[in-house]
Amino acid sequence: MIKAIKDFMRKLFSGLFSIKNNFKMGFYGPPNSGKTTLANRICKDWTGDELGKTSKIPHETREIQFKEKVEIEYKGNKLTFKLIDTPGISTKIDYEDFMKFGLNEKDAKKRAKEATRGVIESIRWLDDMDMVVVVLDGTKNPYTQVNITIIGNLVARKIPVLIVANKSDQRNFNVKKIEAAFPQYRVVSLSAKFGKNMEEFYENAFALAKQRRSMKKKRKR
Amino acid sequence: MSHQCVRCGKFYEDVSEEILKGCTCGSHFFFFIKKEEMKQIKEEQIKPIDLTLTERKEIEEDIREIIGPDIDLSKPVILDLESIRIKKPGQFEIDLVSLFKRKPLVYRLEDGKYYIDIATTFQLKKNFDEVQPNYNKEETEE
Numbered sequence: 220m221i222k223a224i225k226d227f228m229r230k231l232f233s234g235l236f237s238i239k240n241n242f243k244m245g246f247y248g249p250p251n252s253g254k255t256t257l258a259n260r261i262c263k264d265w266t267g268d269e270l271g272k273t274s275k276i277p278h279e280t281r282e283i284q285f286k287e288k289v290e291i292e293y294k295g296n297k298l299t300f301k302l303i304d305t306p307g308i309s310t311k312i313d314y315e316d317f318m319k320f321g322l323n324e325k326d327a328k329k330r331a332k333e334a335t336r337g338v339i340e341s342i343r344w345l346d347d348m349d350m351v352v353v354v355l356d357g358t359k360n361p362y363t364q365v366n367i368t369i370i371g372n373l374v375a376r377k378i379p380v381l382i383v384a385n386k387s388d389q390r391n392f393n394v395k396k397i398e399a400a401f402p403q404y405r406v407v408s409l410s411a412k413f414g415k416n417m418e419e420f421y422e423n424a425f426a427l428a429k430q431r432r433s434m435k436k437k438r439k440r
Numbered sequence: 441m442s443h444q445c446v447r448c449g450k451f452y453e454d455v456s457e458e459i460l461k462g463c464t465c466g467s468h469f470f471f472f473i474k475k476e477e478m479k480q481i482k483e484e485q486i487k488p489i490d491l492t493l494t495e496r497k498e499i500e501e502d503i504r505e506i507i508g509p510d511i512d513l514s515k516p517v518i519l520d521l522e523s524i525r526i527k528k529p530g531q532f533e534i535d536l537v538s539l540f541k542r543k544p545l546v547y548r549l550e551d552g553k554y555y556i557d558i559a560t561t562f563q564l565k566k567n568f569d570e571v572q573p574n575y576n577k578e579e580t581e582e
Contacts, residue, residue, distance in 0.1 A: 314530030328530035332502050335532040342539050368536045 240299045241288070242428050245348035247341065247373075249365045250277035250307030250334075252356040253385040255284070257411035258304040262286050264417065271304055276320040278334035280306045283344055293421045298428050305344060306337025308365050345372065350379040350427040357384035357392040357408065361400040370401060379430040381423050384408045387415055443470035446503070447496050469500050498529035 246254040255271045262270045271284045286302040312334045317327035345351075351373050355361055373380045382401055384394040388410040398406050407423055409416040443452045443459055447467035452458050462468045503526070526532055 308536065310534050310536055312532040312534070324530075328498075331530040331532060332505060335534065336505075338534055339539065342536075345540075364536065368540060372540045 242298065242300050242349040242431060243303060243347060244300045244424070244427075245303045245305060245344065245351045246354055247305055247345075247351050247369055248307065248354040249356070249363065250309055251275075252307070252354045252359075253411045254307065254354045255280050255304050257352070257354055257383065257385060257409075258284075258286070258302050260411045260414055260417065261291070261302060262289060264414070265289050265291055270302060276317060276322070276330075278307055278309075278312070278317075278330060278337065280304060281330070281333040281337040282306065283340055291421055291424065293425050296425065298425060300424070300428075303344065303348065305341040306334065308338050308341055308369060309334075310364055312338070345378070346376065348378055349431045350381070350424075352381050352383055352424075354383045354385050354411075355397055357386050357394055357397060358389050361397045366400070370404070377434065379427045379434070380404055381427055382406045383411075383420065385411050388413050445470055446500050447493075449496065467500065469503060495529050499526050502526065502529060 246258050248254050255273045259269045259271065259273065262268055266286070266289055268286075270286045271280055273279060283306070284304040286304075289300045289302050291298055291300060312331045314324065314327035314331040317330050318324065322330065353366070353369060353373070355366060370380060370382075382397065382404045384392070384397045384406050386392055387394070387408045392408075394406060394408040405423060405426075407416065407419050409420055442454060443456075444450070445452070445463040445465060445467050446469035448463060448465040450463060450465070452463075452470070458464065459470060463470075
């Protein structure tokens, strides 16, 4: 009986705290859009550490990477996030593309296999997210199967979404194209590499947390 | 429905004993060939999967690694090529729409014959520390 009460209290309190704080924020998107660079920037801003390695060769992140308890402060309020950096999602992975970056055939094939596993893993983790930041390369065409499929699935699963148009430091950056492709979503332009416009990102991260919280409350009713 | 051995390329009809016991070359991996594809292969409209022995072995290894250690490889493994198509070693085509749909891990087609969805395998692997029924083992034991 005592054990049952203890279990109930533990569940109640853990439930309360999970609603209040510690939001699982996933970074999704196609390869080389800057997911890890953005996650690194946030980690650096608030913890001083980095989360993962970045590279010019696509599919550098091939396994899910985490950073627990990243406390972000915005306008005097504090929220804790668990940052989850995911491997880039693509429809075609070809080792020959990696060889163009100087990898030998053996390493390129290994990378292709791991990248394929990474895509599967990213998709499988989607349901665990409280909110998702879709990181897109603002210099590229946003109308792709990958982008549309990711965003469509997030909507279907009722996961709050924020679109980041990354690489605003580059000359051919065009946020308007992304805004036109996904008009029903909030799009934040930034440069994760140079930490440009991060303030707007944090403002929106808090808005996502608020959205998530109200969704959870509605579900509980 | 027909099947082609991943290692030696031999074709088998759906009810063949070899699919259950393994191919004469010893492999338990089979490509799943759709009825209409098989018809086209027979009519020589399309070429069957044409790979060298080394390439086939590489693909078999890739599949083993992608599926992970949870699958009983002594049982026939019919690959779900709807989700991931391996064209050649190191060349993968991924059907995102199919992967986003949460299919069950193993389809039981008939006695001793299963259709494994690679994607769901990872869901189980991810939750390895949670209490999970040994679904995979149960499904592959006949």
